[in-house]
Amino acid sequence: MSLDDFFHDETFFGDYTFKNSPRAIKRFPFPFPEDDYMYSVNMEPHVPGRPGSVFEHTFDVDEHYVAEMRDRARVLRDDPLRCQSLPHMTLAGWDLLELIMESFARDYPQWFSLTKNGNQWHWINRPLNIDQKFTFLDESTLPYGPMEYITRQAQGDFTLQDQRNDNLWIEAGMVTTQADWSLDFDIGMSFHEWHAPVPKAHEMGVFDRALKFLLQLQHGAPVRRFNWTMTVDPLLDTSPENYPKWGPGKTTLTKENIGQRQHLRVELQTLFRLPRSNAIAFPIRCYLCSFEDLVTQPKWARRLHRVVRDLPDELATYKGFIRNRPLMVDYLSQFDDGAPTSPGWWPDE
Amino acid sequence: MSVGAAKIPVVVTEVVEVNSLIKRFRFVREDGGQMPGFSGGAHTVVEMDDAGTRRLNPYSLMSDPGDRSGYEISVRRDDTGRGGSAYMHREVRPGMKMLISPPVNLFGLDLRAKKHLMIAGGIGITPFLAQMAQLDAMGARFELHYAARDRELGAYMPELSARYGDRVHRYYDAEGQAIDLTTLLAGQPLGTHLYVCGPKGMIGWVLKTAADLGWPAGAVHSEEFLAPPVGVPFTVELAASGKTITVGAAQSLLEAIEAAGVDAPYLCRGGACGQCETHVIACEGEIEHNDHWLTDDQKAGCRHIMPCVSRFKGAKLVLER
Numbered sequence: 001m002s003l004d005d006f007f008h009d010e011t012f013f014g015d016y017t018f019k020n021s022p023r024a025i026k027r028f029p030f031p032f033p034e035d036d037y038m039y040s041v042n043m044e045p046h047v048p049g050r051p052g053s054v055f056e057h058t059f060d061v062d063e064h065y066v067a068e069m070r071d072r073a074r075v076l077r078d079d080p081l082r083c084q085s086l087p088h089m090t091l092a093g094w095d096l097l098e099l100i101m102e103s104f105a106r107d108y109p110q111w112f113s114l115t116k117n118g119n120q121w122h123w124i125n126r127p128l129n130i131d132q133k134f135t136f137l138d139e140s141t142l143p144y145g146p147m148e149y150i151t152r153q154a155q156g157d158f159t160l161q162d163q164r165n166d167n168l169w170i171e172a173g174m175v176t177t178q179a180d181w182s183l184d185f186d187i188g189m190s191f192h193e194w195h196a197p198v199p200k201a202h203e204m205g206v207f208d209r210a211l212k213f214l215l216q217l218q219h220g221a222p223v224r225r226f227n228w229t230m231t232v233d234p235l236l237d238t239s240p241e242n243y244p245k246w247g248p249g250k251t252t253l254t255k256e257n258i259g260q261r262q263h264l265r266v267e268l269q270t271l272f273r274l275p276r277s278n279a280i281a282f283p284i285r286c287y288l289c290s291f292e293d294l295v296t297q298p299k300w301a302r303r304l305h306r307v308v309r310d311l312p313d314e315l316a317t318y319k320g321f322i323r324n325r326p327l328m329v330d331y332l333s334q335f336d337d338g339a340p341t342s343p344g345w346w347p348d349e
Numbered sequence: 350m351s352v353g354a355a356k357i358p359v360v361v362t363e364v365v366e367v368n369s370l371i372k373r374f375r376f377v378r379e380d381g382g383q384m385p386g387f388s389g390g391a392h393t394v395v396e397m398d399d400a401g402t403r404r405l406n407p408y409s410l411m412s413d414p415g416d417r418s419g420y421e422i423s424v425r426r427d428d429t430g431r432g433g434s435a436y437m438h439r440e441v442r443p444g445m446k447m448l449i450s451p452p453v454n455l456f457g458l459d460l461r462a463k464k465h466l467m468i469a470g471g472i473g474i475t476p477f478l479a480q481m482a483q484l485d486a487m488g489a490r491f492e493l494h495y496a497a498r499d500r501e502l503g504a505y506m507p508e509l510s511a512r513y514g515d516r517v518h519r520y521y522d523a524e525g526q527a528i529d530l531t532t533l534l535a536g537q538p539l540g541t542h543l544y545v546c547g548p549k550g551m552i553g554w555v556l557k558t559a560a561d562l563g564w565p566a567g568a569v570h571s572e573e574f575l576a577p578p579v580g581v582p583f584t585v586e587l588a589a590s591g592k593t594i595t596v597g598a599a600q601s602l603l604e605a606i607e608a609a610g611v612d613a614p615y616l617c618r619g620g621a622c623g624q625c626e627t628h629v630i631a632c633e634g635e636i637e638h639n640d641h642w643l644t645d646d647q648k649a650g651c652r653h654i655m656p657c658v659s660r661f662k663g664a665k666l667v668l669e670r
């Protein structure tokens with residue numbers, strides 16, 4: 001298959017031509033292992049998973065890669081503050097660049113290649129038409145800082161957390177595909193501070209335990225977790241900065257258009273200890289799937305109906321869909337015959 | 350088992366006698382590949398098979414973090430200890446195959462610092478060797494004050510002075526030299542971070558002096574690896590696994606748990622990281638808390654124990670493990 005056949009030419013704003021292929025629907029990371037949902041310290045080792053799944057490789061590069069990178073460049077043009085790195089985080093940026101380049105070149109040799117001669121590196125990114133020779137650890141040899149350079153070529157948002165005083169501090173990031181939070185607002189905060197808006201989880205001790213775990217995270221032993229929310233239209237950039245542009249769209253959902261316009265938004269979040277900086281990288285990879293595509297898998301349709309119907313109000317409010325919940329439940333109930341669902345999130349074969 | 354990453358199979362390529370107490374070891378990967386990168390201050394846990402006793406001791410990485418061809422550690426022989434360092438000195442020679450853990454850093458540099466002020470005592474120099482190499486490569490500002498008993502035992506002193514010039518200050522106890530800490534700490538520029546690694550007494554002295562002079566706790570960093578102390582044998586019940594084990598005099602509780610085939614988490618094996626924390630279900634007697642992790646209240650409460658370094662005296666100890 002040629003590059004152009006695999007990578008979609010599509011948009012995530014305006015005319016919203018984003019579409020999942022049947023293969024992408026089948027491999028969508030449906031985040032609910034059970035028929036109900038509550039916050040927990042849901043972390044597991046990020047080890048290679050089923051071939052073809054989004055866990056097959058360290059980083060998943062899929063059919064939306066080229067279009068997502070174009071969308072990121074567009075968002076950055078309008079608002080350069082979506083990418084920030086405090087001065088002491090440059091070394092962590094190099095660590096991240098190395099991690100992504102090595103992983104991409106190893107896992108997708110047909111698209112990416114990295115050759116090294118000491119600190120003289122040669123990076124080729126065929127889908128984006130990039131051929132770059134540079135000196136590792138020398139910022140003056142790249143067109144952007146190391147974190148910005150590489151995250152303009154990698155799907156998903158990225159944040160870098162420095163570790164000190166038994167806490168993590170969010171002090172660098174590339175954030176253009178976020179579920180309604182702002183790097184510009186959060187930068188410099190500690191783990192509990194940036195999580196302050198989340199309901200219930202603090203009282204449940206989720207963040208105390210998660211932080212304790214992360215402070216011990218070892219290089220070479222990454223972990224992953226899921227988060228999810230709901231988005232009307234396949235808009236990657238649901239930022240607070242642009243809320244006036246997308247927020248009102250929630251009021252235009254109807255019984256007729258909900259199947260196409262309402263999307264389940266899933267974040268596959270991974271956590272890596274970085275070697276030279278001792279910082280933690282937090283890639284947040286966003287996957288979108290419309291309700292009408294999701295219900296093609298009967299197990300997912302039944303389960304999503306039950307999860308959305310029974311979710312505590314605080315969570316539905318925080319995730320921003322309490323207003324449209326009745327409409328969603330109404331739509332999804334058509335596909336739930338009450339039959340039991342099998343454990344785990346994989347679709348039934 | 351430690352959480353996470355797989356052990357690294359290595360070959361010992363060099364054993365160098367640095368002085369009468371210290372030997373340096375160099376490890377390269379058995380498969381010829383590159384070592385994982387690391388940050389200055391990180392340690393590795395070296396696995397030893399000491400005549401049937403499995404020992405796992407943490408040692409700071411002292412080599413240049415920019416050099417991924419191998420790792421180096423320095424080991425000071427402790428003749429009164431449990432035998433790990435004696436084993437390294439006695440048995441380990443070039444060509445030998447060993448297992449080491451991937452690096453973990455519990456003593457990281459604060460890269461926001463405008464200046465890094467380092468205070469080392471004796472073998473406590475090792476993490477600073479890696480940190481200075483890293484800072485030097487980054488062009489960052491640092492200063493080392495390094496005290497040793499005498500010239501013979503001041504490992505790496507001449508090399509450090511040669512490489513870093515007047516950024517290195519040396520002190521010999523035997524010649525009556527001592528760090529004038531109060532003056533040193535009082536004269537530092539704003540944004541300086543203070544790091545100390547060495548014997549217990551030195552760490553306590555530096556932390557207290559800094560606190561008395563009003564240094565913010567967040568700007569002061571220390572590392573002390575505790576070797577698990579030798580003690581009197583004791584018996585422990587492991588409730589979850591239904592086993593009763595005896596901890597030998599020169600064995601740690603963690604080692605005894607592992608020897609019984611029970612999986613237990615750890616990272617530092619030196620009472621610093623918190624990973625091995627275990628709930629105490631019943632305790633008739635006294636726990637000898639030797640760790641830096643539990644708070645004083647927790648230690649008094651007898652509900653938690655750190656098996657990597659702590660021991661027990663009494664009639665009955667039951668752990669949730």
Ligand code: HEM
Pocket residue numbers: 039040041042159161168170180181182186194195196197198201206207210214225227228229280282318319
């Ligand atoms: C260190 C990396 C992490 C970063 C940078 C991060 C960042 C964030 C941010 C920015 C939010 C949105 C808060 C807001 O509303 O403004 C959030 C939400 C949340 N985070 Fe994290 N987080 C991290 C790790 C974790 C981990 C390890 C857990 C594990 C339990 C966790 C659990 C949550 C939960 C439950 C929410 C609420 C999400 C929702 O309901 O939509 N986070 N996180």
Ligand code: FES
Pocket residue numbers: 614615616617618619620621622623624625626640642655656657658
């Ligand atoms: S293993 Fe680190 S405190 Fe016990």
